[in-house]
Amino acid sequence: MRKLIMAMAMLAVLVGAVRAADELDMDLMQTIEDTNKSLSSNIALKNVKGSTDDAKELETLFAKVENHFVAKGDAPDAVDLSRKSKDLATAIVKAVGAQQFDAATDSATEISRACRSCHTFYKKS
Ligand code: HEC
Incomplete structure (x- = not known):
């Protein structure tokens, strides 16, 4: 009986981890x-430091999203969209550094479009 309880407890832990x-x-x-909102307003304000910090943070965050979907498997569009968003964030860092705020705004708009595309396919609610 004790062994059974132990086995069941371990199974519960395993299922939790998988989930x-x-x-x-x-x-x-x-x-x-939050970071995406902050980025938009920093670009609008032509705040180079703030925009750069936010865009760099988004690069890191989208790399995490990409890893999640790579690990999950069977989600090629989500992997592509995470990668695309990460590349757009990189483009924003460069554009802002060169004072090209129009280009940065275009890339920011594209990131927001990628959010919606991914949610349409992969967000349950
Ligand atoms: C590659 C796919 C993907 C991209 C890109 C993506 N998301 Fe999501 N997002 C998801 C998924 C999947 C969920 C829902 C998770 C679930 O239901 O398990 C979600 C949930 C959310 C939520 C709800 C969180 C909550 O607490 O309920 C917000 C807010 C959100 N995303 C914002 C964004 C914004 C803003 C962007 C773009 C800057 C973005 N997402 C880009 C996949 C993505």
Whole structure:
């Protein structure tokens, strides 16, 4: 009986771990949302330092999203969209550094479009 309980407890832990790996961390998406908003206003204000910091943060965050979908498997569009968003963030860092705020705004608009595309296909609610 004791062994059975132990086995069941271990199974519960395992199932929990698998489930956690399967779902995207909500805090991560919330951070992406906040950072993306901050980036838009920093670009609008032509704040080079703020825009650069936000865009670099988005690069890191989208790399995490990409890893999540690579690990999850069977989500090639999500992997592409994460990669594309990460590249756009890199483009923003460069554009802002060169004082090209129009180009930065265009890339920011494209990132927001990628958010919506991914949510259309992969967000359940
Ligand atoms: C590659 C796919 C992908 C991209 C790109 C993406 N998201 Fe998401 N996002 C998701 C998924 C999947 C969920 C829902 C997770 C779930 O339901 O398990 C989600 C959930 C969210 C949520 C809800 C979080 C909550 O607490 O309920 C917000 C807000 C959000 N995303 C914002 C953004 C913003 C802003 C961007 C772009 C800057 C973005 N996302 C880009 C896949 C993506």
